[in-house]
Amino acid sequence: MMAAHEELLQTALRERGLRVTPDRLHVFRLLEASPLPLSIPALVEEIHDTGMNQTTVYRILELFTAMGVVHPVLIGHGSVGYELIPPFRHHHHHLVCIGCNEVIDLYNCQLEHRLDEIVKPYQYKILYHDIEIHGLCPKCQAKEAEDPGPSAH
Ligand SMILES: [Zn+2]
Ligand SMILES: [Zn+2]
Ligand SMILES: [Zn+2]
The missing domain is CATH 3.30.1490.190 (Ferric-uptake regulator, C-terminal dimerisarion domain)
Structure with a gap:
C-alpha cells in the first residue's frame, strides 16, 4: 500500500512536469520516517549506501523547498534541519x-x-x-x- 503522503508527492511532482525518481522518493521517505528535522549531513549519512551523492541531496531539498514539501528549521547550535510541512505532515x-x-x-x-x-x-x-x-x-x-x-x- 502506498502511503497517502507519497501519493501527494507524486501528484505534486507530476503537476510540475517532474519525474518521480527513486532518489526523490528515497529522500522523501527518510524525511517522513524521521520524527525530528534531518540535517544535510544526517541525510547524506542515511543515503551513502544508495550511491546518491551530497549534491543530489542538496538539489532534492532545494526542489522540495520550492515545492512547499519541506522547510528548513533551526535545530540548535545554528545548524539547519529539514522536515516535511503540511499537507505532508x-x-x-x-x-x-x-x-x-x-x-x-x-x-x-x-x-x-x-x-x-x-x-x-x-x-x-x-x-x-x-x-x-x-x-x-x-x-x-x-x-x-x-x-x-x-x-x-
Ligand atoms: Zn518538527
Ligand atoms: Zn535541555
Ligand atoms: Zn502553529
Missing part, C-alpha cells in the same frame, strides 16, 4: 532547548485564530506561520538550579 512547532539542543514537536498550536486577529489591521491573509520556541527543558532547568553556570544572568 501535521502542522506543528518546535520547543528547542538551548541547554542540550533537544527538539520537541509541539502539535497543539492553537495560534491560527489569535494570529488572524493580530494581523487584521494589516489586512493580511496568513498562508502559514512558523514559530520556534527556545528555552530550557526540565533537565536543563534542574542543572541550572544546581549550578548557575555562564548562562545565568
Whole structure:
C-alpha cells in the first residue's frame, strides 16, 4: 500500500512536469520516517549506501523547498534541519532547548485564530506561520538550579 503522503508527492511532482525518481522518493521517505528535522549531513549519512551523492541531496531539498514539501528549521547550535510541512505532515512547532539542543514537536498550536486577529489591521491573509520556541527543558532547568553556570544572568 502506498502511503497517502507519497501519493501527494507524486501528484505534486507530476503537476510540475517532474519525474518521480527513486532518489526523490528515497529522500522523501527518510524525511517522513524521521520524527525530528534531518540535517544535510544526517541525510547524506542515511543515503551513502544508495550511491546518491551530497549534491543530489542538496538539489532534492532545494526542489522540495520550492515545492512547499519541506522547510528548513533551526535545530540548535545554528545548524539547519529539514522536515516535511503540511499537507505532508501535521502542522506543528518546535520547543528547542538551548541547554542540550533537544527538539520537541509541539502539535497543539492553537495560534491560527489569535494570529488572524493580530494581523487584521494589516489586512493580511496568513498562508502559514512558523514559530520556534527556545528555552530550557526540565533537565536543563534542574542543572541550572544546581549550578548557575555562564548562562545565568
Ligand atoms: Zn535541555
Ligand atoms: Zn518538527
Ligand atoms: Zn502553529
